[in-house]
Amino acid sequence: MIRVGINGYGTIGKRVADAVRAQPDMTVHGVAKRSPDYVAVGAAEAEYPVYAADEDRTDGFREIGIDLAGMVDDLVAESDVIVDATPSGIGAQNRPLYERHETPALFQGGEDATVAEVSFNARANYDEAEDADYVRVVSCNTTGLSRFLAPLYENYGIEKARVTLVRRGGDPNQTGRGPINDAVPDPVSIPSHHGPDVQTVFPELDIDTIGLKVPTTMMHLHTVNVTLENAPEDIAAVREQLQDEDRLLTIPEYAGIDGAGTLKDFALDAGRPRGDIWENCIWEESLTLEGNDLYCMQAIHQESDVVPENVDAIRALTGHLPGPESRALTNETLGIDSGRLSKRDELAIDRQTAD
Amino acid sequence: MIRVGINGYGTIGKRVADAVRAQPDMTVHGVAKRSPDYVAVGAAEAEYPVYAADEDRTDGFREIGIDLAGMVDDLVAESDVIVDATPSGIGAQNRPLYERHETPALFQGGEDATVAEVSFNARANYDEAEDADYVRVVSCNTTGLSRFLAPLYENYGIEKARVTLVRRGGDPNQTGRGPINDAVPDPVSIPSHHGPDVQTVFPELDIDTIGLKVPTTMMHLHTVNVTLENAPEDIAAVREQLQDEDRLLTIPEYAGIDGAGTLKDFALDAGRPRGDIWENCIWEESLTLEGNDLYCMQAIHQESDVVPENVDAIRALTGHLPGPESRALTNETLGIDSGRLSKRDELAIDRQTAD
Numbered sequence: 286m287i288r289v290g291i292n293g294y295g296t297i298g299k300r301v302a303d304a305v306r307a308q309p310d311m312t313v314h315g316v317a318k319r320s321p322d323y324v325a326v327g328a329a330e331a332e333y334p335v336y337a338a339d340e341d342r343t344d345g346f347r348e349i350g351i352d353l354a355g356m357v358d359d360l361v362a363e364s365d366v367i368v369d370a371t372p373s374g375i376g377a378q379n380r381p382l383y384e385r386h387e388t389p390a391l392f393q394g395g396e397d398a399t400v401a402e403v404s405f406n407a408r409a410n411y412d413e414a415e416d417a418d419y420v421r422v423v424s425c426n427t428t429g430l431s432r433f434l435a436p437l438y439e440n441y442g443i444e445k446a447r448v449t450l451v452r453r454g455g456d457p458n459q460t461g462r463g464p465i466n467d468a469v470p471d472p473v474s475i476p477s478h479h480g481p482d483v484q485t486v487f488p489e490l491d492i493d494t495i496g497l498k499v500p501t502t503m504m505h506l507h508t509v510n511v512t513l514e515n516a517p518e519d520i521a522a523v524r525e526q527l528q529d530e531d532r533l534l535t536i537p538e539y540a541g542i543d544g545a546g547t548l549k550d551f552a553l554d555a556g557r558p559r560g561d562i563w564e565n566c567i568w569e570e571s572l573t574l575e576g577n578d579l580y581c582m583q584a585i586h587q588e589s590d591v592v593p594e595n596v597d598a599i600r601a602l603t604g605h606l607p608g609p610e611s612r613a614l615t616n617e618t619l620g621i622d623s624g625r626l627s628k629r630d631e632l633a634i635d636r637q638t639a640d
Numbered sequence: 641m642i643r644v645g646i647n648g649y650g651t652i653g654k655r656v657a658d659a660v661r662a663q664p665d666m667t668v669h670g671v672a673k674r675s676p677d678y679v680a681v682g683a684a685e686a687e688y689p690v691y692a693a694d695e696d697r698t699d700g701f702r703e704i705g706i707d708l709a710g711m712v713d714d715l716v717a718e719s720d721v722i723v724d725a726t727p728s729g730i731g732a733q734n735r736p737l738y739e740r741h742e743t744p745a746l747f748q749g750g751e752d753a754t755v756a757e758v759s760f761n762a763r764a765n766y767d768e769a770e771d772a773d774y775v776r777v778v779s780c781n782t783t784g785l786s787r788f789l790a791p792l793y794e795n796y797g798i799e800k801a802r803v804t805l806v807r808r809g810g811d812p813n814q815t816g817r818g819p820i821n822d823a824v825p826d827p828v829s830i831p832s833h834h835g836p837d838v839q840t841v842f843p844e845l846d847i848d849t850i851g852l853k854v855p856t857t858m859m860h861l862h863t864v865n866v867t868l869e870n871a872p873e874d875i876a877a878v879r880e881q882l883q884d885e886d887r888l889l890t891i892p893e894y895a896g897i898d899g900a901g902t903l904k905d906f907a908l909d910a911g912r913p914r915g916d917i918w919e920n921c922i923w924e925e926s927l928t929l930e931g932n933d934l935y936c937m938q939a940i941h942q943e944s945d946v947v948p949e950n951v952d953a954i955r956a957l958t959g960h961l962p963g964p965e966s967r968a969l970t971n972e973t974l975g976i977d978s979g980r981l982s983k984r985d986e987l988a989i990d991r992q993t994a995d
Contacts, residue, residue, distance in 0.1 A: 299909065320896065321894065322894065322895055322896035323896055323897055323902070323906045323909075324896075324905075324909065326895070327906070327909040327910065330910070345894070348894070456901075457901040457902075457905055458901045458902040458904075458905040459901070460898050460899045460901060460902065466821045502901065503812070539676065539677065539700070539703070539704060540678040540681070541677035541678055541679075542678055543815050546812040546813045546814070546815055547678070547812075547813040547815065549812055550679075550812055551678045551682070553913075554654065554678075554679065554914070555682065555685070556913070558908075558911070559908040559909070559915070560908060560915060
């Protein structure tokens with residue numbers, strides 16, 4: 286059993302903790318948290334050992350009935366691997382702590398790529414993490430683009446990719462974030478940092494990206510253009526290719542799913558924990574081929590798509606399982622690709638079995 | 641076992657179905673649905689017998705692998721009680737159908753009060769539904785106000801209540817609703833219909849309400865003023881009174897819950913189905929007493945607060961259990977009032993039991 290310590294128990298950290306707990310080969314040794322708030326109450330109710338990240342606030346945990354298991358230093362010393370899920374920029378400050386205890390660590394995509402030897406996506410470059418001590422799981426957007434581009438790259442070759450990322454302003458619980466009535470070029474310079482970030486996973490890929498922010502909280506929306514080197518004759522071939530991939534959900538027209546709100550409603554109906562959507566959500570009607578130019582729109586759930594990638598990265602870093610086996614195990618234990626709308630036959634089969 | 645048919649499987653219908661299934665004394669006989677969309681797929685995956693509400697669209701269900709159990713007429717004939725959860729105004733059109741089959745029915749608060757003999761709130765007037773054949777479960781806002789006002793009415797007397805309802809523009813999956821950048825007086829005339837609607841539950845209560853809509857989808861927010869007849873000396877008495885009530889959640893300052901986004905995040909962390917918040921959410925810091933004037937702010941989850949009320953109304957209508965017993969059973973089976981933040985001691989006690 287790999288003892289996993291989670292430093293930072295916010296949007297990503299709490300989801301990674303639950304995902305790690307669902308694995309047969311890992312255990313959550315503990316979680317480190319700064320604030321004694323409702324999220325800390327959730328950690329205690331989930332019976333994760335709670336470590337304090339801030340010496341000055343330990344009394345606050347005691348006051349709300351949480352017995353601390355120790356300080357973050359203890360967690361790092363006692364764990365086989367640390368998942369750093371602290372806010373962007375804090376991860377890099379934490380690296381000396383992990384080095385001091387010789388504890389391998391994962392960082393999140395908010396950190397600069399230089400924080401670790403490898404920028405990681407389970408579908409694209411799992412093997413590269415096997416000899417590393419420090420790995421950076423790329424951001425939600427880069428994860429979503431890597432998953433979409435990998436099968437196209439392998440099957441058709443990519444001459445050039447051009448992507449506009451219409452990003453949500455903040456997460457649902459980030460009350461202070463904006464914009465509230467604007468569409469903001471962000472960054473205003475082109476290409477945005479997302480293209481180079483995808484290149485940390487695909488060094489040879491030619492990709493330009495443009496980023497903006499809008500006043501929503503639910504998901505990012507990507508408009509994607511990929512000029513293929515060897516385009517198939519028909520878009521159906523691409524659609525089937527994508528449907529065969531794991532962690533890609535294609536949305537059929539009949540479903541009536543017309544935006545991020547309905548996608549979240551669908552996920553909540555399906556009983557997904559926290560309504561999480563770990564998969565890229567690709568609208569089938571948007572998949573279009575014009576000569577060598579492939580187009581589509583996909584939604585990316587910024588709170589959760591990196592969660593299975595973190596689980597796989599733990600296995601890659603510890604040399605525990607080969608990539609395809611890790612991915613399959615993660616998918617099965619979390620319920621990824623279940624409730625797939627895109628395969629009409631599956632529902633009928635499920636129903637017949639149940640009858 | 642009470643065989644419950646649910647006519648209309650949208651935001652409220654699907655939640656009522658799941659709540660009925662969780663009861664030991666009821667069974668979901670089936671659900672009637674118009675559109676063969678993602679919500680219909682969810683019904684089939686949940687293994688609810690699906691009845692078509694529209695003769696012209698039965699083929700669409702077959703095409704996505706859903707075997708229909710019949711038409712809505714069959715559902716009404718076969719059920720002991722119908723929960724009508726169709727869109728506002730359709731319920732009244734459906735009443736002749738229920739009368740023809742002599743099937744008692746519940747309607748939702750979007751219908752005019754004249755649709756049924758009784759307008760129902762489980763806390764306030766459960767007994768009045770016992771001799772009725774048709775009952776209207778009052779709207780989410782009226783439910784939230786009734787719950788809050790009932791204990792004040794009983795304990796202190798109410799001279800006058802004045803409420804501003806800052807309503808969400810639409811539900812998360814209602815892509816076409818507005819406003820998108822406005823705060824809209826709605827209705828612009830004062831009092832809004834909400835006050836008279838509360839009076840269908842408390843006929844003697846003096847209450848004025850003002851309604852508006854804002855561009856959010858998560859919850860309604862009420863600012864409440866109640867001039868008490870016999871005010872207590874200290875707000876603490878009121879707070880404790882409210883904390884002793886079921887279906888009222890009071891939010892302590894330490895939790896860091898500053899809006900509907902964090903409330904939903906808290907509910908999702910707690911593993912609530914669909915992130916539902918069946919309880920009124922009252923900010924403790926907002927509870928204020930100025931002479932005889934009591935003030936507070938509360939958030940109301942429009943998608944779910946009426947769900948337990950529907951379950952209780954089924955029992956009231958069928959004369960199955962007395963009100964307090966029904967409420968307690970509904971609360972226990974759904975997990976209402978669990979994960980309460982307002983009682984600090986509870987968490988510590990839970991943790992000690994777990995150790």
